[in-house]
Amino acid sequence: MIHPTAGELRELVDIIEVRPPYNAATGAGTASETYAAAVWAKIEPLGGGVEAETMQEKICRQQYRIWIRYRDGITPFQQLEWKGMRLVIDGPPEKMDQWLLLHAYSTTTRNF
Numbered sequence: 001m002i003h004p005t006a007g008e009l010r011e012l013v014d015i016i017e018v019r020p021p022y023n024a025a026t027g028a029g030t031a032s033e034t035y036a037a038a039v040w041a042k043i044e045p046l047g048g049g050v051e052a053e054t055m056q057e058k059i060c061r062q063q064y065r066i067w068i069r070y071r072d073g074i075t076p077f078q079q080l081e082w083k084g085m086r087l088v089i090d091g092p093p094e095k096m097d098q099w100l101l102l103h104a105y106s107t108t109t110r111n112f
Contacts, residue, residue: 003099004067009040013066014081015074026107027088028079035078042067043082048105058110063090066102074100 015036018029048062064087066080080087080102087104094101 003096004042008042009067009069011041011043011082012038013041013043013068013087015039015078016081018077018079026086026109027105028086031079035073036071039068039071041082056111059107060110061105061107064104064106066104068100068102070095070098070100074102080104 014034017032017035019032020029022029044065044067046063046065048060066087068074074089074093076089076092078089080089085106087106090103090105
C-alpha cells in the first residue's frame with residue numbers, strides 16, 4: 001500500500017474519546033473529551049451502501065480510509081469529527097512506518 005506524503009494531508013479531524021450510550025443506528029457514542037484537536041489527515045472515501053432498510057427507516061453507511069501521522073494512544077474506542085460528521089473507527093489502527101491507517105465509517109439515517 002502506498003503511504004501518503006505530508007502534502008496530501010489536507011483535512012483536519014478531531015479525535016474524541018467517547019462513552020456509552022451509543023446510538024444503535026450510527027454507532028456514535030457520547031463525546032466525553034477531545035483526545036487530539038486539528039489533526040491533519042488524508043481521507044479517502046471508499047464507497048458505501050444501504051446497511052439496513054425497514055418500512056420506516058433506511059440506514060446508509062459510507063466507508064473511509066484515513067491516514068494520519070503516527071501518534072500513540074489511538075484506539076478503536078475513539079471516534080473522529082470531520083466536517084461536522086462523526087466517523088466511527090472500525091477496527092484497530094494499522095501502524096505503517098510513521099503513519100497510522102484508520103478504517104472508519106459514517107452513517108446517515110432517513111425516515112420515511
